[in-house]
Amino acid sequence: MDEALRLKAVDKTFRGHLSIGSHQVLRGVSLTVPRGVIYGFLGPNGAGKTTTLKVITGLLFADAGEISILGQGVEDRSVRGRIGFLPESPYFYDYLTGYELLMFMGRLLGVPAAKLASRIPGLIKAVGLEGKDRLQLRKYSKGMLQRIGLAQALLNDPDLVILDEPMSGLDPIGRREVRDLILAMKDQGKTVFFSSHILADAEMICDQVAILVKGKVVQEGPLESLLSSEVQFWDVTVRGAAGMVPPPGCSVLTRLGTQLLIRVDREETLQDLLDRSRAEGASIRAVVPHKSSLEDLFLSHIPGEGR
Amino acid sequence: MASRGDRSTVVHQIAALASNTFKEATRSRVFYILLAFAVALLLFSSAMGFMAVGSIRRVVLDMGLSTVSYFSAMTAIFVGVGLIYREIEHKTIYNILSKPVSRTVFLAGRYAGLMAVLLVNLAAMTAVLSLVLAFFGGFTPRVFAAAGYIYLELLILTAVALFFSSVTSPVVSALCTAAFYIIGHTSSALPDLLVPYLTSTWERRLAVGIYHILPDLNLLSINNLVSNNIPTAHGFAIRAILYTVLTVAILMLASALCFKRRDLV
Numbered sequence: 001m002d003e004a005l006r007l008k009a010v011d012k013t014f015r016g017h018l019s020i021g022s023h024q025v026l027r028g029v030s031l032t033v034p035r036g037v038i039y040g041f042l043g044p045n046g047a048g049k050t051t052t053l054k055v056i057t058g059l060l061f062a063d064a065g066e067i068s069i070l071g072q073g074v075e076d077r078s079v080r081g082r083i084g085f086l087p088e089s090p091y092f093y094d095y096l097t098g099y100e101l102l103m104f105m106g107r108l109l110g111v112p113a114a115k116l117a118s119r120i121p122g123l124i125k126a127v128g129l130e131g132k133d134r135l136q137l138r139k140y141s142k143g144m145l146q147r148i149g150l151a152q153a154l155l156n157d158p159d160l161v162i163l164d165e166p167m168s169g170l171d172p173i174g175r176r177e178v179r180d181l182i183l184a185m186k187d188q189g190k191t192v193f194f195s196s197h198i199l200a201d202a203e204m205i206c207d208q209v210a211i212l213v214k215g216k217v218v219q220e221g222p223l224e225s226l227l228s229s230e231v232q233f234w235d236v237t238v239r240g241a242a243g244m245v246p247p248p249g250c251s252v253l254t255r256l257g258t259q260l261l262i263r264v265d266r267e268e269t270l271q272d273l274l275d276r277s278r279a280e281g282a283s284i285r286a287v288v289p290h291k292s293s294l295e296d297l298f299l300s301h302i303p304g305e306g307r
Numbered sequence: 308m309a310s311r312g313d314r315s316t317v318v319h320q321i322a323a324l325a326s327n328t329f330k331e332a333t334r335s336r337v338f339y340i341l342l343a344f345a346v347a348l349l350l351f352s353s354a355m356g357f358m359a360v361g362s363i364r365r366v367v368l369d370m371g372l373s374t375v376s377y378f379s380a381m382t383a384i385f386v387g388v389g390l391i392y393r394e395i396e397h398k399t400i401y402n403i404l405s406k407p408v409s410r411t412v413f414l415a416g417r418y419a420g421l422m423a424v425l426l427v428n429l430a431a432m433t434a435v436l437s438l439v440l441a442f443f444g445g446f447t448p449r450v451f452a453a454a455g456y457i458y459l460e461l462l463i464l465t466a467v468a469l470f471f472s473s474v475t476s477p478v479v480s481a482l483c484t485a486a487f488y489i490i491g492h493t494s495s496a497l498p499d500l501l502v503p504y505l506t507s508t509w510e511r512r513l514a515v516g517i518y519h520i521l522p523d524l525n526l527l528s529i530n531n532l533v534s535n536n537i538p539t540a541h542g543f544a545i546r547a548i549l550y551t552v553l554t555v556a557i558l559m560l561a562s563a564l565c566f567k568r569r570d571l572v
Contacts, residue, residue, distance in 0.1 A: 014572065057405040059571040077407050085405040091398040093327065095334040107323035108406045110316045152402065 003068070004160045004191035005033040005056065010065030012051055012215075025051045027215040029065070033193050033208070035159075038186050040202035041195040042294075043212035044302060049195040050088055052212070053164050057085050070159055081109060084153030088164040088195075090145055094138035098129060098148045101137060105152045116155075123151040126184075128177060143174040150181055161185055163194035167201050179205050203294040211301055218301045226297055231289040234264045236273060241282030247272040259285070320408050324416020325423060332386070332424040342428060345378045346435050353439045364445035369534035371436040372450070376457050376530060379429050380488055383461045386424070387468025388480035390417050395571055404571065411563040418469050418559070425461050429454055449533045459527045459551040464488060466558035473566040491524030526550055 012026040025048045033039045043049050054060040056067060058074060067074040070082055092101055099120060106116040124133045127147040132140070140148065146166065153161055166182070167175045175198070182205055185192050196202050202209060203223070210220040219226060235253070238244070242258040249269035254261040264270045270287070277284055332338045352374045356367035391414070394400040403413060433454040440446040467487045471480035501514040527547045529539055 014570075054401075054571070057401075059401055059404060061568060061570060077409060079407075080405060081407040083405075085402075087398065087401040087405070090402065092402065093331060093399055095331060096327075100330075104323055104327055105402065105406070108320055108403060108408050110319065110407070 002035045003032055004035045004037075004070060005031075005039075005193055006066075006068040007031050007052070007056070008066040010052070010055060010067060011063045012048075012055060012060060013063055025215050026055070026062070029212070029215065029217055031210045031217055031220055033160075033191060035191050036186070036189060037207040038182060038192045038205050039194070040206035040209040041193060041212065042197065042199065042202055042209055042298060043195075044197060047212045048215040049197075049212055050164055053085075053087075053162055053195060056162060057083070081156060082159050084156065084158035084161045086146075086149045086153045086161075086163045086166055089142075089169065090149035092137050092145065092148070095136060097136055098124065098133040098140070098144075098151075101148060102133075102152055102155060106155050109156045111156060119155065119157075120151075123154055126154075127151045127181065142169050143171065146170060146174065146178065150178070154185075158190065160191045160193065163192065165196060166194055167196060167198050175201060199294045199298055209294070211298055213301050219297065223294070227292050227294065230291065231267075232265075232292050232296075233290050234270050235286075235288045235290065236262045236264060236270070237285040237287075238262065238273075238277050238282045239285050241277060241280055244276065244280050244282060247276055316407075317409075317412055320412050321416045321419060324403075324408075324413060325419035328390075328417050328420020329423045332421075333427075338424070341382060342431060345374075345382075345428070345432050348378060349374050349432055349435050350439065353436070363443065364440075365534050365536075367440065367443070367445060368447070368450070369530070371439065372453050372457075372530040372534060375429065375432045375436060375454065376460070376528070378432065379425060379457055379461055380464055382428055383421075383425055383464045384468055384481055384484045384488065386421060387465045388472050388477045388484060390421060390469055391472040391566070392475075392477050392480070400571060410566050410569075414469060414473065414559065414562050414566060418465060421465055421469075422462065425465065426458065429458055429461070447533065447536075449529075452539075453529050453533045456527050456529050456547060459547055460524050462551050463491075463522070463524070463527075463554050463558070466555045466562070470558050470562040470565070473562045473569070487522060488524070491522040494518055494521040494523050495525045497521070522554070 008030050010026055010029040011024070013022050013024040015022045029048070029052055031041075041049055041052065051060060055062045056069065056074065058077070058080065062074075069079045072079040093104075096104065102120045102123065103113075103116060106120070107113075111119070120133075124130060127150050129144060129147055129151070132144060137145065137148070146169075150163075150166070153163070163182070166178050170178060179201060182192050182194065206223055208220070208222050209226065210217050212218070237259065239259045241260060244260070246252060246260075246262055247269060249266055250262050250264050250273055252260055253263050262273060264273055274284060274287075349371060352370040353367050356363065356370045391400075394403075394417075400413075404410065433450060437446055437450055440450065464484065464487070468480060468484045471483045475483075495518075497518045498515055502511050505511045505514060527550065529543070531537075532539055
């Protein structure tokens with residue numbers, strides 16, 4: 001059994017009073033998360049990412065479909081002792097100190113007090129909150145709350161860590177630190193399943209991704225198989241060629257005085273363009289190859305945003 | 308059948324949730340402001356009793372116990388109605404129920420925590436009333452018994468507030484729980500008020516039947532008996548405890564059933 005998480009045809013509809021104003025949020029969501037990977041669950045705002053995570057963690061109940069977590073059904077409460085969960089923009093009891101929060105959460109997880117006392121200092125160090133754990137949470141910044149949230153998600157040394165938008169609202173340093181923590185979790189053999197709409201972060205650390213659009217998984221798989229390694233197009237900057245007519249197959253994106261930014265789709269056309277530029281005495285300032293990125297893949301599935 | 312380990316985990320979880328609820332209340336300024344207000348109200352009502360015509364001891368006891376009773380009930384209602392709703396509204400519940408904590412355990416822990424808070428509140432007010440009575444030579448140990456019965460009423464009232472809190476908003480919960488409290492303190496008069504005007508047997512039976520369905524919180528109160536120095540009837544305590552246990556059990560079960568499949572959006 002090497003699946004950490006499997007969803008099969010999961011539906012979820014939110015119903016208003018007397019079923020007026022029903023809104024189907026998840027439409028047959030299916031995905032498989034192998035063990036030991038970092039899995040990015042991507043999608044635009046409102047796609048249903050948080051709803052999916054809430055269904056997995058037992059906060060919401062699916063209308064249809066199957067959910068298997070570490071080989072156990074979602075209704076089996078004991079499996080939640082083997083997962084760690086960080087909700088989106090985590091809200092904690094702000095009258096507790098960081099240390100008290102971890103003790104409280106540890107007691108709910110059934111971790112013995114002696115084990116908690118030895119484990120908490122290590123976790124606080126791992127998330128970079130040394131010296132801050134005796135402060136009340138109302139004095140924590142957003143980044144510190146995210147870190148204490150990660151610490152509480154790791155209290156039970158979980159096999160599967162589920163994080164909802166862990167990088168959201170953090171500054172670049174905070175995002176890098178969270179990325180490093182996620183990579184460290186993978187090194188410890190944990191499976192990390194996280195939702196995000198920050199594609200650059202996801203592209204840096206994910207082994208696999210699923211893209212959710214309007215409650216449907218539109219693409220899923222290992223990142224390297226989803227993104228082509230071929231160059232998709234080149235952007236060429238040429239200066240001193242105000243009167244130059246680019247060869248067929250080129251499109252001029254911008255024209256600033258004598259400087260042109262030209263996009264080329266084929267390698268042969270690129271060679272033609274470079275030859276013609278040199279012939280006309282223009283200087284070639286830059287040739288930038290573009291491979292397909294996660295953003296391209298993502299946007300290709302968003303109606304009205306595809307290239 | 309739950310194993311001993313499971314039971315031990317459940318007990319630890321309830322204790323952790325109760326302790327956290329207690330911390331939540333005692334680390335809030337509102338708790339101390341309410342307590343100070345209650346003590347001030349108690350001293351004021353006692354002072355009013357000394358100015359009243361008649362037996363000073365009786366009037367002070369009557370007003371003092373009434374103040375303790377009403378203020379404790381108001382605290383139970385206004386804190387109780389937000390007990391679950393606030394957790395959902397503030398999203399703090401996400402971190403708890405995503406752990407191996409059952410929703411019933413969560414309700415039980417929150418309930419136990421609030422009952423601990425109300426116990427401290429009641430103990431402080433009873434202590435102040437006892438000191439006032441002792442100062443004027445009117446102290447009776449039955450004040451503690453009266454406080455015990457007030458606590459039984461609080462157990463029921465908090466369970467009612469918890470039930471409504473688990474299914475609806477604080478405003479609706481407060482109105483419904485307050486209605487329960489008012490009905491609970493007036494229902495005992497229903498048979499005496501209605502029966503003389505009802506001509507047929509089935510009408511009388513219906514009136515008595517309705518009375519038995521409605522809550523009767525006067526079954527738990529000995530305030531009048533204490534202030535008038537009348538002994539309580541034989542078996543009163545056992546009946547009051549049984550009534551409380553049964554009512555709380557029914558309300559907790561109803562809360563658990565309503566909350567069990569609720570989506571936490």
